[in-house]
Structure formats: C-alpha cells, structure tokens
Amino acid sequence: MQANIYRTTRYLWSAVVLAALTACDGGSSSPPVATHFSVTGPASVTSGTSFNVTVTALDSGGNAVPGYSGAVQMTSDDPQAQLPANAALTQGSGTFAVTLKTVASETITAIDAATGSLHGTSGTIAVTAAPAPHVAVTGPANAVVTAKFTVFVDVRDAGDALVGTYSGTLHFTSTDPNAVLPADTPVTSGSLQFPATLNTLGAQTVTVTGTSASAIAGTSQPINVAPVAPLLIASAAPPSGVAGRTYGGTINTSEYCSYTTPGRSCLPCGLTICNSLPPCPRRGPGPARCLRVLSTTGFQFAAAGGVPPYAWATPTAPPGLTLSGSGLLAGIVPMPGTYPVTVAVTDSNTPLAQQGATYSISIVPPPPPAINTVTMLPIATLGSPYIGYTFNATDGLTPLTWTESGALPAGMSLSIGGVLSGTPTGSAGPYAFSVTATDVVAQTSAPVPVTLQVFS
Numbered sequence: 001m002q003a004n005i006y007r008t009t010r011y012l013w014s015a016v017v018l019a020a021l022t023a024c025d026g027g028s029s030s031p032p033v034a035t036h037f038s039v040t041g042p043a044s045v046t047s048g049t050s051f052n053v054t055v056t057a058l059d060s061g062g063n064a065v066p067g068y069s070g071a072v073q074m075t076s077d078d079p080q081a082q083l084p085a086n087a088a089l090t091q092g093s094g095t096f097a098v099t100l101k102t103v104a105s106e107t108i109t110a111i112d113a114a115t116g117s118l119h120g121t122s123g124t125i126a127v128t129a130a131p132a133p134h135v136a137v138t139g140p141a142n143a144v145v146t147a148k149f150t151v152f153v154d155v156r157d158a159g160d161a162l163v164g165t166y167s168g169t170l171h172f173t174s175t176d177p178n179a180v181l182p183a184d185t186p187v188t189s190g191s192l193q194f195p196a197t198l199n200t201l202g203a204q205t206v207t208v209t210g211t212s213a214s215a216i217a218g219t220s221q222p223i224n225v226a227p228v229a230p231l232l233i234a235s236a237a238p239p240s241g242v243a244g245r246t247y248g249g250t251i252n253t254s255e256y257c258s259y260t261t262p263g264r265s266c267l268p269c270g271l272t273i274c275n276s277l278p279p280c281p282r283r284g285p286g287p288a289r290c291l292r293v294l295s296t297t298g299f300q301f302a303a304a305g306g307v308p309p310y311a312w313a314t315p316t317a318p319p320g321l322t323l324s325g326s327g328l329l330a331g332i333v334p335m336p337g338t339y340p341v342t343v344a345v346t347d348s349n350t351p352l353a354q355q356g357a358t359y360s361i362s363i364v365p366p367p368p369p370a371i372n373t374v375t376m377l378p379i380a381t382l383g384s385p386y387i388g389y390t391f392n393a394t395d396g397l398t399p400l401t402w403t404e405s406g407a408l409p410a411g412m413s414l415s416i417g418g419v420l421s422g423t424p425t426g427s428a429g430p431y432a433f434s435v436t437a438t439d440v441v442a443q444t445s446a447p448v449p450v451t452l453q454v455f456s
Contacts, residue, residue, distance in 0.1 A: 001365075019431045034058065034065040034092070035121030037110045039073065041098070044126040050082075050099045053122060055110040057092040068092040071113040078106040078127070089289060100127045131158035133166065135208045137216030142224045143198050146349055147307040148180075153192040153208050154217065166190040168250040176204040176225070184211060198225045223238045231306030233345060238299045238329055240362040243336040243441075244397045247321055248298035248329065298330030303355070306347030315343045318361055333363045336397075368443035369396030371435065380409065380424045380454045391418040396439035405447070406433025409454050428456040 034057040041053035057068035072084040074092070080101035087094060100106050105124045112118035138152045155166040167188045172181040178199035185194065198204050203222035210216040241247040299324075303310045314323035318339035321331040327345070344356040371393045380386045391402060391414075402418035409431050412422035418437070431454060434447040 010448065013101060023335050030060040032063060032065050033065055034068040034118055035060045037109050037118060039108055039120045039122040041108060041122050041125055044305055045100055045130060047101050047103055047127050048128050049130070050097050052095050053098055053108055054093065055120070056093050057089060057118070064092055066092040070145070072110045073110065073113045075109045076093070076097065076100065076106060078102045078104070081106070087292060100125065103127050103129050119432035133157050133163050133216050135210070135216050137206060137208050137218045137220040137255050139196070139206055139223050142226065144226055144228055144307060145199055145201065146197060146228065147419065148195050148197045149154040150193055151220065153187070155187070155190045155195070162190050164190045171209045173207045174198065174204060175272070179204070181206070197221065201225050202388065203228060228307055228349060231347050231355045232304055233301065233343070233355055233357050234304040235300070235302040236343065236357050238361055240364060241333055242366050243333055243363050245332065246297050247331055247333060251296050251298065253294050253296065253301055254292065257394070259297070296330070298328045299425070300453040301327035301329065301343060301345070303345045303347070306353045307349040309348055311346045312341050313341060313342060316340055318363065336363050336365045337414050338362050365441050365443060366397055367395040369393040369400055369437040369439055369445040371437055371445050371448045374448060374450050377420070377450060380452060382424050382426070382428055382454060382456050385423050386412060386421055388419055390420045391420070391435055391437070393437045393445060394445060396437060396445070397441050398439065400437045400439055402435060402437055403434050404433050407431050408433055409452065424454050428454050430454075
C-alpha cells in the first residue's frame with residue numbers, strides 16, 4: 001500500500017516538474033494556423049455608394065493570425081457589385097473598398113486566392129435605393145402680367161449637390177393656365193434656364209418634370225404676378241453739361257460672367273477682370289456667378305411700369321449727343337447754349353405702350369483758359385533758327401488763339417497756335433513780353449510775362 005502511494009506521488013511531482021520546465025523553455029508548440037476569414041462591414045449601405053469591409057485571418061479558436069500574408073479574392077452575391085482586385089493581407093488583416101448596387105440583402109465573401117481553402121462571408125448587408133434626384137426651380141419673387149422672365153433649373157441629389165451628369169428631357173407646367181412656357185427641352189449637364197411669361201394675376205408657380213420613367217420634379221416658390229403698371233419715365237431731367245467736354249458722368253453697370261458646371265468655376269468672358277472679382281450671392285440653390293463692372297459716360301434714362309425690356313429713341317437732341325436704344329444720352333456738345341431734347345420710351349407689351357418727354361439742356365462754357373507756368377524759355381542765338389517753343393493752357397474751349405505784347409527780337413514771332421519761332425536778328429540781350437490765350441467763345445486768359453534771352 002505504501003509503495004503504491006509512493007509511486008503515485010512520484011508520478012505527480014514528475015508531471016509538475018515537466019510542465020514547469022516546458023514553460024521555462026518557451027514550449028515547442030507550432031505557430032497558429034489560419035483556418036478561416038472574418039469579413040466585417042456595415043449593416044446597411046446606399047446603392048452605388050462605396051464603403052469599406054475588413055478581412056481578418058483567424059485560427060480555429062477564433063484568434064487573429066498576424067502571420068498570415070496570403071492574397072484574398074473578394075466576391076459577392078450582388079451581380080452588380082464593384083469589387084477590388086486580389087490583394088495580400090498585412091499582418092493578417094486588410095481593408096477593402098466595395099460598392100453594392102442591387103437593392104436587396106447582400107453578402108461579401110473573402111477567399112484565399114491561392115488555395116481557396118480559406119474563406120469567410122460577411123453578415124447580411126441591406127442595400128437601400130439611393131434617394132432620387134430632384135429639380136431645384138428658381139424664379140423671381142415678383143413678375144408682371146405678359147412680362148417675360150427667366151427661370152433657372154438645376155438637377156440636384158439628396159445632398160442638394162448639382163448632378164452635372166444628368167441628361168434627360170424636361171417638361172414645363174404652371175398653375176397659371178395662360179402661362180407661356182417652352183416646349184419639352186433636353187438637358188445634358190444638369191442645369192438649364194428658360195424664358196417664361198405668366199398672364200394670370202396672383203401667386204403662381206412653375207413646375208419642371210422629367211419625362212423619363214424615373215421622373216424627377218420640382219416647383220418654384222410662389223411668383224407674385226401683378227398687373228402692368230402704367231409706363232413712365234422714372235429718371236430725373238438730364239443735367240447741364242460743359243461745351244467741349246464729355247457729357248454726363250461715369251456710370252458703373254454690372255453683368256454676370258458665365259460659369260462652368262459642375263465645378264462652378266467662373267470663365268473670364270474675354271476679360272480677366274471677371275476672374276479677379278468675388279462670386280456673387282447664389283440665386284437660391286443655384287450656382288454662384290462672377291461679376292464684372294462696366295463703366296460708361298453719359299446720362300442714363302430710366303423707365304418704370306409697362307413690360308420690359310424698353311426701347312429708347314430721340315427725335316431731337318443737342319448737336320454732338322446721341323441716345324442709345326438702352327437710353328444712354330452721351331457725346332460732346334461743341335458749343336455752349338440751351339438745347340431741347342425729346343425722348344420716347346417704348347415697352348414690350350401687346351399692344352406696345354409709349355411715353356415721351358421734352359427737356360431743356362443747358363450747355364455752359366468751360367472755365368477761361370489758364371496758361372501753364374513758363375519756367376524758362378530755350379535760349380536764342382542771333383542769326384540761328386530758334387528751336388521753337390509751344391505755349392499751352394488748360395481749360396477754355398479749343399482751339400485757342402494766342403497773342404503776344406511787348407518786345408520780341410526782330411525776326412521772331414508767336415503764331416496764333418502758340419508757337420514761338422523764327423531767327424533772331426538785331427542785338428543780343430533779354431527780351432520781355434507777355435502772352436495771352438483766347439478761346440472760341442472769347443474767354444481770355446490772364447497775360448503771362450515771359451523773358452527770352454538772346455545771345456550773340
């Protein structure tokens with residue numbers, strides 16, 4: 001009996017010692033071996049939207065196997081899936097971009113590309129339909145019966161971004177039964193603008209609908225349609241002017257430069273100034289455009305009421321002034337005086353409405369001539385042709401007539417154009433004289449004293 005107890009005790013101590021030695025020695029077990037893949041991804045995705053799945057090599061106990069570096073092939077039960085090319089895992093793991101398109105419950109499978117013996121399948125991924133694009137329709141807040149205006153259309157996705165690749169045909173309707181709208185129109189870049197005319201008073205809307213099977217639609221905000229106001233000339237009387245000077249002041253007008261889609265980068269329209277200016281505020285959800293400023297001179301007539309656009313004409317105008325069709329009175333009146341000017345504006349209504357007015361424009365002379373200061377005349381030499389000197393002045397109504405008084409050297413003279421020239425004769429010395437300028441309306445400058453030094 002005691003012998004059996006001794007043998008059992010000895011056996012147990014041997015087992016303990018062996019286990020301890022094995023632990024200290026680091027063991028002699030083999031490295032973990034990959035037996036399958038874990039494939040993880042989102043529970044749901046939107047059709048056509050890329051997402052990531054993670055593939056991890058696992059052993060039979062479900063532990064990661066960082067030593068696995070084989071290549072994996074991705075497959076899916078979605079026949080329209082966009083899957084990555086075969087790629088090796090790094091330290092037993094890898095992330096791959098996948099796109100599913102079929103609206104259903106789909107899975108993704110990873111397979112060892114070399115042997116096919118290892119594989120793994122994701123959980124079910126619910127693929128939902130992408131939100132249908134919509135049409136953003138932007139029109140003016142107010143309109144006038146029979147007056148044409150512009151409506152802007154953008155095809156946009158659920159995030160309100162422009163769908164620049166959209167192409168299709170658009171159909172136009174309105175709550176106004178008498179609206180004038182274009183026929184069905186194709187759009188190829190996601191954006192379109194078209195003319196519209198509303199003919200029924202009150203709040204009206206314009207609706208744009210795609211004609212394809214997957215129809216898209218959008219409606220403008222209410223457009224308040226008001227009756228046509230009487231046509232009238234809204235600008236003040238034209239101002240006075242100065243003879244021989246550009247009539248009117250500087251007028252700054254602005255216009256939009258074009259833009260590209262979908263990037264919305266402004267084009268220069270032939271002038272780099274457009275690119276140097278900031279974009280204008282967006283028109284609702286539509287694209288921003290660049291603005292350029294154009295400067296003209298003259299007096300701009302303005303009209304109100306009726307139906308724009310307006311056309312201007314003038315039966316009578318001061319000499320040198322013209323009236324453009326847009327109502328800009330510009331030019332140079334050569335002589336002072338009081339001149340009548342008659343203007344007429346016509347709108348675009350049916351029938352046309354017209355309004356006229358007659359004004360009196362006073363054109364005054366400019367200030368009298370003022371001779372520029374003469375610092376020093378070129379020196380003259382007896383018997384030698386003088387190199388000449390031209391006097392000049394500011395203001396006055398040109399051409400100016402120049403005269404001199406005093407002692408000029410013999411052989412020299414001042415022309416009516418203000419040029420001192422000739423060949424001095426006689427004696428050397430300083431010659432003092434004065435010059436005066438007179439304009440065409442008999443305004444005379446103050447005389448300016450001048451000294452010419454003549455050497456022998």
